[in-house]
Amino acid sequence: MKLHVDEKRCKGCNLCTLVCPYRIFRPGKRPNQKGVFVPELDRPERCPNTRLQALYGRTLCGMCQMICPDQAISWEEEKKGEKRKVAIEF
Amino acid sequence: MTFSDWLRVDRLPHIYCAGCGNGTVINCTLSAVDQMGWKKEETVFVSGIGCSSRAPGYIVTDSLHTTHGRALAFATGIKLANPSLNVVVFTGDGDLAAIGGNHFIHACRRNIDITVVCMNNMIYGMTGGQGSPTTPRMALSTTTPYGSVEPAFDLCELAIAAGANYVSRWTSYHVKELTRAILAGLRTPGLSFIEALVQCPTNYGRRNRYRQAIDQIEYFKEHGMLVEKARRLREEGKEIPPDTIILGELARRNRPAMGVKA
Numbered sequence: 001m002k003l004h005v006d007e008k009r010c011k012g013c014n015l016c017t018l019v020c021p022y023r024i025f026r027p028g029k030r031p032n033q034k035g036v037f038v039p040e041l042d043r044p045e046r047c048p049n050t051r052l053q054a055l056y057g058r059t060l061c062g063m064c065q066m067i068c069p070d071q072a073i074s075w076e077e078e079k080k081g082e083k084r085k086v087a088i089e090f
Numbered sequence: 091m092t093f094s095d096w097l098r099v100d101r102l103p104h105i106y107c108a109g110c111g112n113g114t115v116i117n118c119t120l121s122a123v124d125q126m127g128w129k130k131e132e133t134v135f136v137s138g139i140g141c142s143s144r145a146p147g148y149i150v151t152d153s154l155h156t157t158h159g160r161a162l163a164f165a166t167g168i169k170l171a172n173p174s175l176n177v178v179v180f181t182g183d184g185d186l187a188a189i190g191g192n193h194f195i196h197a198c199r200r201n202i203d204i205t206v207v208c209m210n211n212m213i214y215g216m217t218g219g220q221g222s223p224t225t226p227r228m229a230l231s232t233t234t235p236y237g238s239v240e241p242a243f244d245l246c247e248l249a250i251a252a253g254a255n256y257v258s259r260w261t262s263y264h265v266k267e268l269t270r271a272i273l274a275g276l277r278t279p280g281l282s283f284i285e286a287l288v289q290c291p292t293n294y295g296r297r298n299r300y301r302q303a304i305d306q307i308e309y310f311k312e313h314g315m316l317v318e319k320a321r322r323l324r325e326e327g328k329e330i331p332p333d334t335i336i337l338g339e340l341a342r343r344n345r346p347a348m349g350v351k352a
Contacts, residue, residue, distance in 0.1 A: 009102055013109030013291075013303045036108075059092075066121065066265040069113025070103055071094060 001053050001075045002084075003044040009072040012036040016064040016073060022046050025064065045087040049075055093120035096130070101148050106141065109295075109303025111262035111288025115209050116145050118265055118286070122272035123178065133176045136165040138190065141216045141290075142182035142209035159190030162197040165204050169349040173203070178276070183210040187223040187243050198252035201280040203349045207272060208245060208283065211290040219293030226333070230297040245285050250341045255280030257341040261287040261310040264337065271339065280347030287335065310335065 003024070016025040016039055024044055028037035044050065048060045053075065059065075065073045078084055097120070106112050123133060135153040137143035138161035146153030156164045165179045186194050186208050197204070213231055214220040221231040221238050224245065228237040249257045256278040260268040268286055275282030289295060289306035300306040315330070317338035323330055 011103070011108035015109065015114075015303060015307065018304050018307060063265065066117050066269070067114050067262070068117070069106060069110055070108075071097060071113065071117065072103075074094065 001050045002078060003041060003047050003050055004074050004076045005038060005041065006072040006074070007032050007034075007036070007038050009070045010036055010038045011070050011072075012038060013069065014039060015067050015069065019063040019067050021061070021063070022048075043087060045085045051086075093117055093124050096120045096124060096149055096151070098148050098150050104148050105144060107290075107292045109289065109291040110141070111211070111286075111290070111303075111307075112142050112145060112209050114262040114265060115142075115207065115268070115286045115288060116148065118269040119145075119178065119180070119207050119272055120149065121269045122276055125269075125273055126176075126276050128176050132174065133178070134165075134168055135178050135180060136161050136168065137180040138182070138185040139216075140182035140185045140214070141211070142180055142288075143185060145180045145209075159185055159188070160193060161185065162190060162193040162204075162206065166197060166200070166202050166349075169202050169204055173349045173351050176276075177204040179204055179206045181206060181208050182215075183208065183212065183224040183243075183245070184214045184222045187245055187248075191223075195248070195252045198249050198254040198281055198283070201253060201255055201345050201347045203279050203281070203347050203351075205272070205275045205282045206284070208285045209288045210245065210285055211288045211294060212242075213290055213294040215290050215293050219297065229294075231294070246283070246336075246340050249281075249283040253345055254283045254341065255343050255345055255347060256282035256339075257284075258339045259285040259287070259335070259337055261307075261314060261335065261337065262289060263307045263310045264314070267337075274339070274342075278342070279350045280343075280345060 025039040130151050133151045135146035137146050139158040165177050219232045221234040223243040225238045226242050246259050256275050258271040291303040314337045315334045
């Protein structure tokens with residue numbers, strides 16, 4: 001799984017930066033095509049949901065997805081052959 | 091099934107401003123409805139007029155976008171005509187407390203088996219930020235430019251007094267708790283009333299020193315107090331600060347209900 005922010009839906013309210021316990025979301029610095037400052041992802045492989053959702057069979061944490069008023073945050077399955085980055089932090 | 095299966099994807103992104111809390115409440119409500127395991131054909135979302143009441147337009151089920159303040163009247167009709175339907179009402183503070191006040195009181199009195207989710211943004215958002223019955227004292231709005239001099243309406247106390255079976259209050263910051271409260275409300279027979287305080291950065295926040303959506307969320311976070319703690323403080327005779335938001339499950343009863351599936 002990987003964390004995905006839908007740039008078509010995001011309106012740049014930065015509520016995700018407030019709730020993420022891992023501080024994965026950062027306020028964006030550059031506007032996208034619509035002029036929205038979409039939040040940047042800081043090492044999104046640290047998100048527990050990307051690593052453990054398949055193992056537990058349920059959404060872990062998921063605070064950013066719930067609080068996002070524009071339903072822009074989701075987790076996507078990797079395509080076949082796509083490289084995965086695995087991070088283990090102590 | 092997740093809550094995103096209940097959304098009309100072709101309608102998104104929705105019309106709400108950046109940082110509006112209504113989207114969060116839609117997420118929580120749909121998540122709770124999804125956990126109930128209801129079928130899309132058997133669920134109806136009803137709403138009145140206002141920002142909050144645009145929500146059913148983004149949900150795939152059958153929905154009614156009715157006249158101002160009359161969402162509960164329509165929902166009563168739906169539930170009594172076909173008790174097998176599951177009815178959820180989205181409503182706002184101006185819709186529910188101001189023009190729909192009597193409908194609300196009598197819906198609570200009849201204790202119809204519906205769930206009412208009130209997105210309380212403490213202002214009339216859609217029409218340009220006029221003061222609503224739930225605008226807190228000294229808050230600025232277009233119709234109260236020197237600060238509101240009237241005390242605010244406590245919708246949960248009103249619902250308890252009128253006889254609703256389940257009453258709870260959360261804010262749009264407490265997403266997990268709000269989901270759990272809505273789920274409990276959906277499971278409870280009789281009228282369940284869940285008040286969700288939401289931020290309105292465009293019309294409330296800008297006039298009341300909450301520049302960003304995050305600022306008002308932080309305010310909810312800091313001033314929220316669980317109802318158990320508030321009770322304990324009252325028993326100890328300690329002061330509760332006047333701007334505290336009492337959160338949690340405020341009432342759960344078993345009064346006889348109307349329109350329950352036989």
